[in-house]
Amino acid sequence: MDETLNLVLFSGTDDKLQAAAVLTAGAAALGKPVNVFLQYWALDAFTRAKIDNDHGLSPEAGTDGRKAVDALSKAGQASWAETLRQAKELGSVDIQACSLSMDLLGLEAEDLDPLVDGIEGVTAFYLNAGEGQVVFI
Amino acid sequence: MDETLNLVLFSGTDDKLQAAAVLTAGAAALGKPVNVFLQYWALDAFTRAKIDNDHGLSPEAGTDGRKAVDALSKAGQASWAETLRQAKELGSVDIQACSLSMDLLGLEAEDLDPLVDGIEGVTAFYLNAGEGQVVFI
Amino acid sequence: MDETLNLVLFSGTDDKLQAAAVLTAGAAALGKPVNVFLQYWALDAFTRAKIDNDHGLSPEAGTDGRKAVDALSKAGQASWAETLRQAKELGSVDIQACSLSMDLLGLEAEDLDPLVDGIEGVTAFYLNAGEGQVVFI
Numbered sequence: 001m002d003e004t005l006n007l008v009l010f011s012g013t014d015d016k017l018q019a020a021a022v023l024t025a026g027a028a029a030l031g032k033p034v035n036v037f038l039q040y041w042a043l044d045a046f047t048r049a050k051i052d053n054d055h056g057l058s059p060e061a062g063t064d065g066r067k068a069v070d071a072l073s074k075a076g077q078a079s080w081a082e083t084l085r086q087a088k089e090l091g092s093v094d095i096q097a098c099s100l101s102m103d104l105l106g107l108e109a110e111d112l113d114p115l116v117d118g119i120e121g122v123t124a125f126y127l128n129a130g131e132g133q134v135v136f137i
Numbered sequence: 138m139d140e141t142l143n144l145v146l147f148s149g150t151d152d153k154l155q156a157a158a159v160l161t162a163g164a165a166a167l168g169k170p171v172n173v174f175l176q177y178w179a180l181d182a183f184t185r186a187k188i189d190n191d192h193g194l195s196p197e198a199g200t201d202g203r204k205a206v207d208a209l210s211k212a213g214q215a216s217w218a219e220t221l222r223q224a225k226e227l228g229s230v231d232i233q234a235c236s237l238s239m240d241l242l243g244l245e246a247e248d249l250d251p252l253v254d255g256i257e258g259v260t261a262f263y264l265n266a267g268e269g270q271v272v273f274i
Numbered sequence: 275m276d277e278t279l280n281l282v283l284f285s286g287t288d289d290k291l292q293a294a295a296v297l298t299a300g301a302a303a304l305g306k307p308v309n310v311f312l313q314y315w316a317l318d319a320f321t322r323a324k325i326d327n328d329h330g331l332s333p334e335a336g337t338d339g340r341k342a343v344d345a346l347s348k349a350g351q352a353s354w355a356e357t358l359r360q361a362k363e364l365g366s367v368d369i370q371a372c373s374l375s376m377d378l379l380g381l382e383a384e385d386l387d388p389l390v391d392g393i394e395g396v397t398a399f400y401l402n403a404g405e406g407q408v409v410f411i
Contacts, residue, residue, distance in 0.1 A: 005408075010156050010274075013197050019284050019313055019410075022374060026396035039156055041197050059196050059333050060287050060315050072378050100159060104209050122163030134142075135410050136156075136272050137284075145409075147293050150334050176293055178334050196333050237296060241346050259300030271279075273293075273409050 302365025
């Protein structure tokens with residue numbers, strides 16, 4: 001099987017994006033190419049206007065989860081955006097915005113953070129994914 | 138690796154079902170067979186009684202997300218159910234209800250929308266999936 | 275492709291954990307080795323202090339979903355923890371806590387339920403996963 005890891009990011013909360021960033025960085029460190037495809041609320045979180053915002057957590061995090069995340073952040077944990085920037089320096093990580101979700105959110109290319117390498121449709125996503133893993137987060 | 142794409146749908150909100158429908162339609166357009174396995178709240182959304190209802194969005198969508206989805210819908214975007222019907226005409230898409238989730242929700246075969254092709258257990262799902270990708274949504 | 279199934283569990287609600295347990299048990303019954311990697315709120319649910327608690331359901335479950343889950347539980351359905359214990363007797367199921375999430379939640383090895391076989395980083399997860407499926411739940 002192709003070693004490429006293909007992550008479809010749908011959720012835009014900081015906890016899921018952090019989990020995705022860690023999986024991306026780990027794969028990049030092992031030399032696996034990673035394709036990231038941004039849909040819906042994950043795409044929204046990758047806009048210039050919002051990438052540095054607090055994007056909240058999954059509802060199940062609760063008050064204790066919120067405190068744990070805040071404590072780690074104060075202790076210097078890199079944000080998911082920072083982790084992804086590092087992963088891009090470390091290995092082959094390509095981040096594409098889903099064209100349908102761009103339409104949904106009324107976004108233009110210039111609205112996206114420089115972390116995003118381009119915009120593509122779902123067909124291009126599959127063609128780039130080849131025989132590699134597809135993981136939906 | 139087998140080209141088959143195997144989607145386990147768990148979530149029943151319109152945004153995740155739309156993302157799943159787009160991934161299904163894209164795969165079908167490329168000639169990949171798609172097996173869809175419906176569990177929990179996704180299965181609930183595929184009942185005759187509810188398929189045309191509003192199933193809400195992920196909590197993170199917020200007010201802006203709700204507005205964006207409504208605007209696209211008014212502009213004529215096909216619903217996820219419609220997108221799946223088109224995908225079935227386009228390619229090989231088989232949709233099965235998880236038998237355990239049927240029990241959970243107290244459903245009978247006749248309660249399901251005609252989009253659903255049958256009911257099967259998790260073992261049958263794995264056997265049909267073969268060597269193909271498994272994606273959980 | 276390697277037959278191994280690699281589940282990254284992120285969510286800690288009882289409905290998603292039950293879906294994960296059923297996928298694990300089904301794979302184990304077919305002789306597929308299963309690696310489970312616990313992150314965030316799923317890891318929290320596998321602590322000795324909380325494993326027998328009610329972990330709530332996805333927000334979309336609503337009142338009807340809650341009733342359905344409670345009714346099945348009263349009718350004797352095994353909990354997800356029990357289903358996983360059975361899956362471990364049936365086949366090869368290895369459950370590892372993500373070391374980053376251990377730090378996040380301030381957990382020590384002795385805080386984890388005996389269902390958890392160890393603690394590892396994301397690199398070890400990928401190396402154990404090999405060419406097998408990765409599914410994020």
